Amino acid sequence: MLVGMARTSTLEQKAGLEAQIRDLQVYGCEEVFSEQVSSVGERPQLDAAIKSLRKGDKLVVTKLDRLARSVRHLGELLETLEAKGAGLVILSMGGQQIDTTTATGKLMLNVMSSVAQFEREMMLERQKEGIAKAKAEGKYTGRKPTAMAKSDAVLSLLQSGMTKKKVCDQVGISMASLYRIIEKHNTTQVG
Template structure:
């Protein structure tokens, strides 16, 4: 059975959702799982969970685009493992990838490797840029917020104010108040 999954991040993306549903129907999907929820909170993606529970051996889960399914390469591999453990396959329409074929599996793994490589290069460049800026005295990092209020926190505490009241008065967290008092 061909099972489709469509998702948009916000409720105002109805045109995008309708286009996904249309493409999934054209691909032959007999059952669709559709939701409008951010990919960041994986626990909120109830329809994805239902789709993964629904698929059986020999089924194919179809998505129009990779970003509609997974939020990262690690998440993609986690989902792919779940799909393959059920004896099902994954098909990504816009990339022409079908993991029921050896070539599709290879392409997905290559893409995942390239994405991880690009991410690590980007982080390395970012670290180098920060180190260079620090050496030139241009990068100071984030300005400390709570510790800059330490004297005021200590003064209010010595006047008998409770940590919760100090936190509200100064505009920092209760935990920060305790750190200032140590």
């Protein structure tokens, strides 16, 4: 049986999700799971799709980035599929269709996913270099610290006896930001 998996990162990508579902159905997927979540978050539909697989079944995705977030994650997914006796089909990977139930498909997937990981790491390296250069030239100041701008309100609410959790909820900051404000305030008082 062919089991499809479609995913987009955000709810705004409805057309992209619909296109994936259509492509999976055209390919012959009898069942299609779909979700609109980030690849780094919980993936309940992916878990359900994998759970539904039986020996000889294939999980089908339109593109690799719709399935895995890294080479490591892909490796883990492949191990899970292999343990179930299932395979993976990627409909479009560099203009090729890849099927991991064949030796050539496994080789192509490993090579191409490694290249994709390498490209991502190179892009992050270039990004760091660009930021360092911009900082050296005084053109990059980073994100404006929004929580620190709320210091007076945070300290006032804490002094009124409100719990830290309620202060965070009311002011709209994280607990970590609250502790940074407290720490800065205590340091300022001592010094």
